[in-house]
Amino acid sequence: MKALIYTGPETLDYRDASMPQPKTDEALIRVESVGICGSDMHAYLGHDNRRPAPLILGHEAAGTIIGGPREGKRVTINPLVTCGTCPACISGRENLCSTRQIISMPPREGAFAQYVAMPERNLVAIPDDISTGKAALAEPLAVSWHAVRLGLEALHPAADRQAIVIGGGAIGLGAALALRAMGVGDITIVEPNAERRAFLGLHCDEKAVAAGDGQFAIVVDAVGYAATRATASELAQPGGVILHIGLGEDTGGLDIRRMTLQEITFIGTYTYTAQDFRDTAQAIFNNRLGPLDWVETRPLADGAKAFADIRAGRIAAPKIILNPEISG
Secondary structure, eight states: OEEEEEEETTEEEEEEOOOOOOOTTEEEEEEEEEEOOHHHHHHHTTOOTTSOSSEEOOOEEEEEEESSTTTTOEEEEOOEEOOSOSHHHHTTOGGGOTTOEETTBTTBOOSSBSEEEEEGGGEEEOOTTSOHHHHTTHHHHHHHHHHHHHHHHHSOTTSOOEEEEEOOSHHHHHHHHHHHHTTOOEEEEEOOOHHHHHHHTOOOOHHHHHHSOOOEEEEEESSOOHHHHHHHHHHEEEEEEEEEOOOSOSSOOOOHHHHHHTTOEEEEOOSOOHHHHHHHHHHHHTTTTOOOOOEEEEEGGGHHHHHHHHHTTOOOSSEEEEETTSOO
């Protein structure tokens, strides 16, 4: 098969790779759509020692099952593989499984390839009227859905339902869509990239929001840098909740004194539970998250250029989907 292989910092090769060999409880999926995630970009830049070269990246995928009793069934893939037997898994918090694995991280190769193998339990069937490109968004949107669910559960019942999202990429936009789907009507998205603001029809920028005196019950940091954590600390109202999804850099930014004195809850959020993934996929299928028309599709063979364009800031769309089945 052909695959897009990370071979070193800012280097991707489109070349032949070994076919995956499904285990007894796994299915082979012909990949038809696979998104580029921020974690893929971190690896591409050489900033993620969990993803050493050479490696097939990519974990936001959908496609068609090849072989077995479900042959021909189109599915979207939950890439988080867990044991199913530990206390975290039994309690429905599979994302905290101590032996969790995710495709695109050893020992599991990713989905920037023509084929990938996954456990059957990780596959969610796609209705006939939903494209695999849209279904592949279940993974990044599930990250946002999970975070928003946790945030609303932690918010005091008397608090208002006013939210701000820092970052207009796929995760930030997904958080805004999840907030709206869960009944939050007053949502502001902060995005400093003018081209992306224009693409999304946004009318605020980071400086304008930071200069304002408003504070919010829910603050989503979908970027995760010291500067955005500082902004989140400032914008959270007393008794509010900060949802930290982004993994831009490890330390700095939080105003711990203010968070303590004002009883601001900070929640670090990672991926999603299996139920969150299923709920997000169903929300996509039911059109609860809108048209999801903010993606750009390119051939997998042109993946190296797509990464380079993202690196150079030449992409306005929050998400690029790579398709192994279209020619470059």
